[in-house]
Amino acid sequence: MESAATRLWLMRTTYVMLALVIFFFRLLPLDMTPPLWAGPDVLLALTFAWALRRPEYVPVLSVGLVMLLADLLFQRPPGLWAALAVVATGMMKSRARGLRDQTFAMEWLSVGIMIVGLVLGYRLIMSLSMVPQAPIGLTTIRAVMTVLIYPVVVAGSVFVFDVRKSTPGEVDATGKTP
Amino acid sequence: MSRDRNRSDEYVRPLGRLLTAVLVLCLIGIFLLWRIDSPRVERFRAQVVDRVVPSFDWAMAPVTAVVNVGRDFQSYRQIVQQNRQLRRELQQMKAWKEAALQLEQENARLLDLNKVRLDPRLTHVTGVVMADSGSPFRQSLLLNVGARDGIKDGWATMDGIGLVGRISGVGRNTSRVILLTDSSSRVPAIVQPSGQTTIVQGNNTMAPPLAFLENPDDVRAGDRVVSSGDGGIFPAGLLIGQVAKSPEGQLRVRLAADYERLEFLRVLRTPGLERITAPVSLVAPRDQTTNSAPDGGEGGQ
Numbered sequence: 516m517e518s519a520a521t522r523l524w525l526m527r528t529t530y531v532m533l534a535l536v537i538f539f540f541r542l543l544p545l546d547m548t549p550p551l552w553a554g555p556d557v558l559l560a561l562t563f564a565w566a567l568r569r570p571e572y573v574p575v576l577s578v579g580l581v582m583l584l585a586d587l588l589f590q591r592p593p594g595l596w597a598a599l600a601v602v603a604t605g606m607m608k609s610r611a612r613g614l615r616d617q618t619f620a621m622e623w624l625s626v627g628i629m630i631v632g633l634v635l636g637y638r639l640i641m642s643l644s645m646v647p648q649a650p651i652g653l654t655t656i657r658a659v660m661t662v663l664i665y666p667v668v669v670a671g672s673v674f675v676f677d678v679r680k681s682t683p684g685e686v687d688a689t690g691k692t693p
Numbered sequence: 694m695s696r697d698r699n700r701s702d703e704y705v706r707p708l709g710r711l712l713t714a715v716l717v718l719c720l721i722g723i724f725l726l727w728r729i730d731s732p733r734v735e736r737f738r739a740q741v742v743d744r745v746v747p748s749f750d751w752a753m754a755p756v757t758a759v760v761n762v763g764r765d766f767q768s769y770r771q772i773v774q775q776n777r778q779l780r781r782e783l784q785q786m787k788a789w790k791e792a793a794l795q796l797e798q799e800n801a802r803l804l805d806l807n808k809v810r811l812d813p814r815l816t817h818v819t820g821v822v823m824a825d826s827g828s829p830f831r832q833s834l835l836l837n838v839g840a841r842d843g844i845k846d847g848w849a850t851m852d853g854i855g856l857v858g859r860i861s862g863v864g865r866n867t868s869r870v871i872l873l874t875d876s877s878s879r880v881p882a883i884v885q886p887s888g889q890t891t892i893v894q895g896n897n898t899m900a901p902p903l904a905f906l907e908n909p910d911d912v913r914a915g916d917r918v919v920s921s922g923d924g925g926i927f928p929a930g931l932l933i934g935q936v937a938k939s940p941e942g943q944l945r946v947r948l949a950a951d952y953e954r955l956e957f958l959r960v961l962r963t964p965g966l967e968r969i970t971a972p973v974s975l976v977a978p979r980d981q982t983t984n985s986a987p988d989g990g991e992g993g994q
Binding site: 538539541542543544545546547548549550552553554575576579583584587588589590591592593594595597598601602605644646647649650653654657 | 712716717720722724727728746752753757760761822823824825827829830831832834874876877898899953955
């Protein structure tokens with residue numbers, strides 16, 4: 516049986532590794548034609564799913580660095596999406612306790628609202644700072660796809676990586692009740 | 694229980710909050726820095742990409758190959774149809790070949806008469822496509838040649854037939870090609886045979902529209918579009934594609950390069966291009982550079 520601290524660091528590493536795997540598949544040079552639709556932002560869904568289940572597995576530093584790397588790799592304005600994602604993940608973590616006893620539908624709803632808010636805020640700041648923007652159609656498709664993929668990501672996290680909501684009274688590796 | 698939690702959080706929470714705040718401020722600082730001094734941050738970005746992407750390369754090549762084998766296998770199912778179609782096309786092509794041979798001989802004679810030498814400065818470096826932009830919003834790709842091979846910003850990139858894009862962002866071992874389809878791509882071009890100048894304006898679709906045509910009526914579907922070299926930031930005479938008219942009457946370019954299979958690309962060595970070093974120094978007459986500012990960071994990459 517692995518100790519709680521080992522498991523904590525193992526899962527923190529797993530999060531970063533999963534992010535790298537996601538980057539890898541997005542960078543594969545398969546098709547250079549401009550797409551008619553946009554795929555989901557799996558990394559964001561994964562971050563939210565883990566932040567709601569085990570906030571200690573996605574510390575703010577690793578979320579920030581991973582998102583900044585994504586900004587740099589995918590030709591986005593560096594830093595902005597990362598900053599918003601860190602703030603959103605923090606808000607998700609603070610809601611984790613309240614959502615623990617709720618149904619999955621409630622959780623999905625609040626994640627959906629958060630994703631839409633995040634995208635709107637991102638576009639707002641981009642237009643305020645007069646950065647040329649991606650077409651709104653593609654951005655909408657991407658947000659909707661991210662919300663739709665969320666249950667799949669949650670299922671994967673729970674059944675493959677055993678990232679479940681903590682039961683009341685459970686003590687995590689840092690010695691506090693989550 | 695709740696009081697218990699509060700006590701243990703008393704020290705941890707503020708520290709975490711402070712860390713979050715510092716991190717968010719740093720990230721926003723990076724964004725502001727990028728907004729103010731885009732070229733510098735974009736150089737940093739090229740260096741990061743240069744470090745990260747080659748480390749994926751060992752796995753990327755086999756995975757891409759496997760996916761492509763799968764796609765090829767799918768196309769085997771339609772092989773009978775394709776074969777028939779190819780035979781038909783081959784017949785047509787034979788006729789064209791005759792015509793081409795005659796033209797080639799004629800051309801050689803004429804060149805000989807004129808003692809024309811094709812531009813000897815245009816040599817090329819061939820690179821392999823390593824990765825794409827990874828984002829549906831940006832159309833670019835990463836080549837495995839970089840500053841080490843003498844690649845410079847602004848050089849043109851072609852596949853065997855047509856123009857693909859221009860180099861923008863050079864790392865030591867990699868360089869990024871902004872494709873003609875990217876929404877920040879603008880290439881001055883000329884439509885033949887009417888000789889009208891235009892700008893091929895990428896807009897994230899497969900067929901970029903032609904902008905700023907003086908007489909759209911003189912341009913017909915099927916006309917050739919080649920780069921014009923206006924402004925000295927791009928070599929002239931490279932084939933871009935053919936004009937196509939959309940049902941709404943908009944003129945677009947059907948690109949000559951095969952965007953579905955970009956594997957090996959030629960980067961044309963073009964010495965003597967105008968270099969854009971700082972965001973303010975646009976390619977324009979000296980006295981005008983000060984009162985016209987570029988439109989944004991995406992152009993400055």
